[in-house]
Amino acid sequence: MAGILEFSPEDRDNAFITTCSTAPFTDGALAGTAVAVKDNISTAGIQTTCGSKILEGYVPPYDAYVVELLRQAGAAIVGKTNMDEFGMGTTTETSAFGPTKNPVDPERVPGGSSGGSAAAVAAGLVPMALGTDTGGSIRCPAAFCGIVGLKPTYGRVSRYGLIAYANSLEQIGPMARTVEDVSRLMSVIARYDPRDSTMLDRPYDHRPSADIKGLRIGIPEEYFGEGVDPRVGETVRDAIGALEGLGAETVPVSIPGMRHALAAYYVICTSEASSNLARFDGVRYGPAVDIRKSWHEAYQDLRQEMFGTEVRRRIMLGTFALSAGYAGRYYAKAQVARRNIREDFKRAFCDADVIAGPTMPTVAFRLGEKTDPLSMYLSDILTVPANLAGIPSISVPCGKVDGLPVGLQIMGRQFEDERVVDAAFAYEQEVRA
Amino acid sequence: MKTIVGLEIHVQLSTATKLFCGCSTDYRDDEPNTHCCPVCLGLPGALPRINRKAVDYGLKVAKALDMKVPEESEFARKNYFYPDLPKAYQITQYDKPLAVEGTVEIEDDEGHEKIVRITRVHLEEDPGRLVHVAGGSKYSLVDYNRSGIPLLEIVTEPDMRSPQEARRFLNKLRTILEYLGVFDGDREGGLRVDANISLEGSERVEVKNISSYKGVEKALTFEVTRQKNLLRRGQKVTRETRHFMEGRGITTSARSKEEEHDYRYFPEPDLRPLRVADRVAAIDLPELPVARKNRFMAQYGISLNHARTLTGDPKLADFYERVASVDPVLAATWVADTLLGELNYRDMNIAAVPAERIVELLALLKSKTITDTAGVQVLREMLDACAAGKPCEPPAVIVEREGLARATGDEFTQVVQKVVAANPQAVEDYRAGKKGALNFLVGQVMKETRGRADPRELGRIVSEYIDTGGV
Numbered sequence A: 001m002a003g004i005l006e007f008s009p010e011d012r013d014n015a016f017i018t019t020c021s022t023a024p025f026t027d028g029a030l031a032g033t034a035v036a037v038k039d040n041i042s043t044a045g046i047q048t049t050c051g052s053k054i055l056e057g058y059v060p061p062y063d064a065y066v067v068e069l070l071r072q073a074g075a076a077i078v079g080k081t082n083m084d085e086f087g088m089g090t091t092t093e094t095s096a097f098g099p100t101k102n103p104v105d106p107e108r109v110p111g112g113s114s115g116g117s118a119a120a121v122a123a124g125l126v127p128m129a130l131g132t133d134t135g136g137s138i139r140c141p142a143a144f145c146g147i148v149g150l151k152p153t154y155g156r157v158s159r160y161g162l163i164a165y166a167n168s169l170e171q172i173g174p175m176a177r178t179v180e181d182v183s184r185l186m187s188v189i190a191r192y193d194p195r196d197s198t199m200l201d202r203p204y205d206h207r208p209s210a211d212i213k214g215l216r217i218g219i220p221e222e223y224f225g226e227g228v229d230p231r232v233g234e235t236v237r238d239a240i241g242a243l244e245g246l247g248a249e250t251v252p253v254s255i256p257g258m259r260h261a262l263a264a265y266y267v268i269c270t271s272e273a274s275s276n277l278a279r280f281d282g283v284r285y286g287p288a289v290d291i292r293k294s295w296h297e298a299y300q301d302l303r304q305e306m307f308g309t310e311v312r313r314r315i316m317l318g319t320f321a322l323s324a325g326y327a328g329r330y331y332a333k334a335q336v337a338r339r340n341i342r343e344d345f346k347r348a349f350c351d352a353d354v355i356a357g358p359t360m361p362t363v364a365f366r367l368g369e370k371t372d373p374l375s376m377y378l379s380d381i382l383t384v385p386a387n388l389a390g391i392p393s394i395s396v397p398c399g400k401v402d403g404l405p406v407g408l409q410i411m412g413r414q415f416e417d418e419r420v421v422d423a424a425f426a427y428e429q430e431v432r433a
Numbered sequence B: 001m002k003t004i005v006g007l008e009i010h011v012q013l014s015t016a017t018k019l020f021c022g023c024s025t026d027y028r029d030d031e032p033n034t035h036c037c038p039v040c041l042g043l044p045g046a047l048p049r050i051n052r053k054a055v056d057y058g059l060k061v062a063k064a065l066d067m068k069v070p071e072e073s074e075f076a077r078k079n080y081f082y083p084d085l086p087k088a089y090q091i092t093q094y095d096k097p098l099a100v101e102g103t104v105e106i107e108d109d110e111g112h113e114k115i116v117r118i119t120r121v122h123l124e125e126d127p128g129r130l131v132h133v134a135g136g137s138k139y140s141l142v143d144y145n146r147s148g149i150p151l152l153e154i155v156t157e158p159d160m161r162s163p164q165e166a167r168r169f170l171n172k173l174r175t176i177l178e179y180l181g182v183f184d185g186d187r188e189g190g191l192r193v194d195a196n197i198s199l200e201g202s203e204r205v206e207v208k209n210i211s212s213y214k215g216v217e218k219a220l221t222f223e224v225t226r227q228k229n230l231l232r233r234g235q236k237v238t239r240e241t242r243h244f245m246e247g248r249g250i251t252t253s254a255r256s257k258e259e260e261h262d263y264r265y266f267p268e269p270d271l272r273p274l275r276v277a278d279r280v281a282a283i284d285l286p287e288l289p290v291a292r293k294n295r296f297m298a299q300y301g302i303s304l305n306h307a308r309t310l311t312g313d314p315k316l317a318d319f320y321e322r323v324a325s326v327d328p329v330l331a332a333t334w335v336a337d338t339l340l341g342e343l344n345y346r347d348m349n350i351a352a353v354p355a356e357r358i359v360e361l362l363a364l365l366k367s368k369t370i371t372d373t374a375g376v377q378v379l380r381e382m383l384d385a386c387a388a389g390k391p392c393e394p395p396a397v398i399v400e401r402e403g404l405a406r407a408t409g410d411e412f413t414q415v416v417q418k419v420v421a422a423n424p425q426a427v428e429d430y431r432a433g434k435k436g437a438l439n440f441l442v443g444q445v446m447k448e449t450r451g452r453a454d455p456r457e458l459g460r461i462v463s464e465y466i467d468t469g470g471v
């Protein structure tokens, strides 16, 4: 049943950077399904900007592996979604193509950095979308927009074709309105790709099951402490209560390494980013540099002009963290903190099968509310640990505070993405019934 | 004043594909930017994938140089901006190289054996190449065919004491690399060298950009003179980087900015660490130059000098072994002395010479069907044909056509008679005891027979002829 899908959405929330009015599709598991793709995932023949002016007009000559898999499965790729510039943000406000609005409340941010994908799904423009998650970029917008988003285990989905922000942390993952759709999309994209050397050959072939009797759910005190809106905490505790009602049991666990999680995360992601983004120098991307200037000067001026403030801030931070004389104090220490967090999770997963808590400490902010970068960084505290540890983590809607969605976050052991999907599925089936 | 030299050698490994992608490495005769893909173009989103063959080639070298190989080796990013570097970082190795602490044995300037210590070897990718458009254009072009070619960087300790030692070290290293089959010595720019040189007690100067191993001795010789002159004039040698201008044979100061680089190395997050200890254990080394030289002397009974020359290039050594059967000592002389000289004169490669023709030639020489002089003539004809791309005739056919068979019997006697009769003064001189007179007469006979007689034999025959009163 191959064909062409016509796509002309009324994009009130600025969810898309590029839309494809006619999207061809073939036969397969997702035949004819409209899928939106975050704009940092390479699509042959379709502009891929990363939400940045410097990549405006860049049309990749090749498909990312996940896009190749989507096409093989018959999906119709209908557009590229808005995002924080190079994924650097928690609100989608740093996009060079304007902020995306939250379909639940247009005065609010959709979260980020995969805010466009979350908004497109939440607004009903597409049934499913791909996002990427470096420090919460799938789960945060899923929580803020009231949809489901999965950050897979690091190494489960090929990063080939994903324009890198922080290679050692990020994964591509599925976003949809239901856990079942998230799982379906995951089955398509989680296929081994030898071109990504950080992958393991662990394909995802799973139909979610709501049977969670005897599941041990770890409750980390750190996820309900300072900085977490008590009403959000309460909503999430109620959701965990519902899981207990289904036969799961809860155990207290602790992730003491979380003290240093944010600092470690920001050192690692900015360090990697400073190197990844160095290639955007105006020689091959962006408008041509002024050749009357010396090349160093031309690079500098162009990067100053074409990168947004947040991107420049993170490049500077990362460059500093890797500099001679400072790398030992920052980059090396961040790696130690990262190892500690991994160990903490390993220990916690001896007592618990999954770990649950809020996805975000608050509900969605107002557009323009977070002007201080530090307070923005602080809102990533509950999502970055899963990226540092490389473990799977899902966000599933679990109620509202002030009429705004709250996300229940469920994390699992490495390569136990199936288990977190099942737990989320059980919750979803329970509240829907 | 002691000269102290250390080298950093970048060797292009002769794998079929690039270090991190499947693009072919054989771009020599192709258009720019035709051996490229998202990976070696550094397109956003492309990921490197290690070429196992390149790792094995590197480990082969490590094993041949008797180096320590760690359990784990790791790639790192070296960050710097340069228009030929598509990712703005080079994937290389930093604190976890493939191997450390090896040795290479060379001869010092007095002919004694000495050890040059190898600090480390590591793998890295070659950048692209800038092509400067002629006519003072404001822009340069970039060719990414070279981008991603596997390089092995070999770093020595400062153990060499003269430019000549440095040259001998490089020759030795090159031979080892060729024996291992990891390096194509004929490839232009396949071996590039940065040299550190200082005079004892003085600052160190780094000479970059030496793109031929013959240039290394030239560049270092220039530097020794330059630095000695500075000190003689009471000036100081500044610690700096200099560039070698191959054409002019001089070094010039590079801007000091280059030394202020902070490369911000960190482990490459797109590649997993390599488990190298197990791999190196599984590698079988071929026979290396020293072992082969010793075997040649024992097995074929040839001289040290011939054995050294023949094993200096694996292709030459292979060639010798293919032609040695007729008579190993005769073959050694002909290959190491005559053939090699004729090849150098024509700028020809041993690979262009058909071994079976040389076997036939050696058989003609051994059976004394032709003289050495005629043999050289036949060889030249064959090589000229090969060089011109023409079929190489069998030596017997050339001998027949050119009438080069050894002069014998009546023909021979007639020539001697004729020469003696025509040169009464020389005969007189010979009888008077002048040695030179005999040589002159022999030379005349040689000339008449176009080399078809053996000069030593001829001397005996001519003197006998005169002494026994043939005249």
Ligand SMILES: [Zn+2]
Residues within 6 Å of the ligand: B018, B021, B022, B023, B035, B036, B037, B038, B039, B040, B041, B148
């Ligand atoms: Zn390539």
